[in-house]
Amino acid sequence: MKVTLNRINDKFLFEAKGGSGVPVFIDNKTDEPSKGASPMELLLMGVGGCSAIDVILILQKQRQEITSYKMEVEGQRKEVRDAKPFEGIHVTLHLEGKIDEAKAIRAAALSFEKYCSVSITMEASVKITYTIVLNGRSLEIT
Numbered sequence: 001m002k003v004t005l006n007r008i009n010d011k012f013l014f015e016a017k018g019g020s021g022v023p024v025f026i027d028n029k030t031d032e033p034s035k036g037a038s039p040m041e042l043l044l045m046g047v048g049g050c051s052a053i054d055v056i057l058i059l060q061k062q063r064q065e066i067t068s069y070k071m072e073v074e075g076q077r078k079e080v081r082d083a084k085p086f087e088g089i090h091v092t093l094h095l096e097g098k099i100d101e102a103k104a105i106r107a108a109a110l111s112f113e114k115y116c117s118v119s120i121t122m123e124a125s126v127k128i129t130y131t132i133v134l135n136g137r138s139l140e141i142t
Helices: 039-061 101-115 117-122
Strands: 004-007 014-017 023-026 065-077 086-098 127-134
Touching: 023 039, 039 065, 039 086, 039 101, 039 117, 086 101, 101 117, 101 127
Parallel strands: 086 127
Antiparallel strands: 004 014, 014 023, 065 086
16 A cells, blocks of 8 residues: 655645545644644544444445444544654444444444454554444443
């Protein structure tokens, strides 16, 4: 896998492209207004996007009817020398539709523990937790 970055202004705005050729804009958040996502926001988006694809694929294979899928991904950061890496990430999955509770819980567990390459890449240094809200009700994850 390979990505390219091309600086497109005289500050910190970059256009990044992967194999799909779809552009993603990356910018430094200290220069407001920002014209792109920060690298740390992109990490959170990667965790959310990877898991969302897994969960939807798993639930579709189980013939569950998803009418709405939203996520919130929040990162907690710590100071390490001059950097501020994530020490924890919490994901809230908001699912709507005719979805069995046990299947929703199992799909999320499979994503975060087995299939999501982004989460698994980060698991050695960042604790990733999640909650599931199904049809407006928080599910208990055991």
